Amino acid sequence: MASYLLRRLFLMVLTMMGIIVVSFLVMRLAPGDPAELKYGGAEQAAAGINSERGTEAAITRFREKFKFDQPLYIQFGYFLKRLATGDLIFFQREVPIWGELWDALKVTMLLNLFVFVLIYSLSIPAGIWSAAHPYSRSDTVLTITLFLLYSLPSFWVAELMRMAVMSEWWTQVGVTPPILPILGLKSSNYMALSPTGRFLDYLQHIILPVSCMTYGGLAYISRQMRAGMLEVIRQDYIRTAEAKGCSKTRVILVHALRNSLFPIITLLASLLPFLVGGSVIIEYIFNIPGMGKLSYECILRREYDFVMATLILSAVLTLVGILISDVLYVLVNPRVSFESER
Numbered sequence: 001m002a003s004y005l006l007r008r009l010f011l012m013v014l015t016m017m018g019i020i021v022v023s024f025l026v027m028r029l030a031p032g033d034p035a036e037l038k039y040g041g042a043e044q045a046a047a048g049i050n051s052e053r054g055t056e057a058a059i060t061r062f063r064e065k066f067k068f069d070q071p072l073y074i075q076f077g078y079f080l081k082r083l084a085t086g087d088l089i090f091f092q093r094e095v096p097i098w099g100e101l102w103d104a105l106k107v108t109m110l111l112n113l114f115v116f117v118l119i120y121s122l123s124i125p126a127g128i129w130s131a132a133h134p135y136s137r138s139d140t141v142l143t144i145t146l147f148l149l150y151s152l153p154s155f156w157v158a159e160l161m162r163m164a165v166m167s168e169w170w171t172q173v174g175v176t177p178p179i180l181p182i183l184g185l186k187s188s189n190y191m192a193l194s195p196t197g198r199f200l201d202y203l204q205h206i207i208l209p210v211s212c213m214t215y216g217g218l219a220y221i222s223r224q225m226r227a228g229m230l231e232v233i234r235q236d237y238i239r240t241a242e243a244k245g246c247s248k249t250r251v252i253l254v255h256a257l258r259n260s261l262f263p264i265i266t267l268l269a270s271l272l273p274f275l276v277g278g279s280v281i282i283e284y285i286f287n288i289p290g291m292g293k294l295s296y297e298c299i300l301r302r303e304y305d306f307v308m309a310t311l312i313l314s315a316v317l318t319l320v321g322i323l324i325s326d327v328l329y330v331l332v333n334p335r336v337s338f339e340s341e342r
Helices: 002-029 034-038 042-046 052-065 072-085 098-132 137-151 154-166 195-233 236-243 248-260 262-271 280-285 291-300 304-332
Strands: none
Touching (some): 098 137, 098 304, 154 195
């Protein structure tokens, strides 16, 4: 196992270098740069530059300071040096990225932890139930419902939820409207609340965004769980267990469940980056100050350092997720060994 992990870690380092190179080239080859945004229009006036010659001089100084006037390989070496020392900044304000990155990361990770718990706690039992009762009326209803949910765009559902909360229909029919905030994650009096009150206030704010971020993953993972379970329960050892008199519940939960978890474990590699990437659309609609919203704003402002830090963090989580998946394969199914992964 130790030699396998060392080999995989070495490959992860090589893969990370490739990802950093490709991401750097994509960012640098995109049109525009931070200098033009920093010293153009209103930014030019705020900086006290009131002439075209002064603007050009400021842009030149800025590009020389951050090596934007150098060839790409020199820019890349300069970026690697600053990455190694943690000296990454917002170019527009020339301040470190780490404070705002950490604040946004905490918001996104906490929000997505709720999403993941809901997705897995609902999708795995739903997939097991569908596989245990294939082609029954309950399976048909559940399948149709989940496919309908999966086909609904999250931004459309988010807008419908916002409109439903703000609708005057509630008062017209004499019903008290649901008290669900539609913007942000905290009320204006959040700091004056007790710890319990803060927790309840936070839960109240995340009901709508978490619902929008959950239903798509719930539908997809439950279908994967159903497919994996159906494949396993057709195996010979399952029929042998049934022939020995094992109850259907024991056959499903004891003999079939572990091997049917392979598709779910595989999805772990793609779900981990979502912890830091967030959802740009949902965060914008509900004005959530998370990684998705901040990353999008930084792309528009050509904040190369922040975008690169986000891409690197997502890539690391993806590679770690793949490694964890491989290790879990062995733990879930003893027939799989690290030797077979070579």
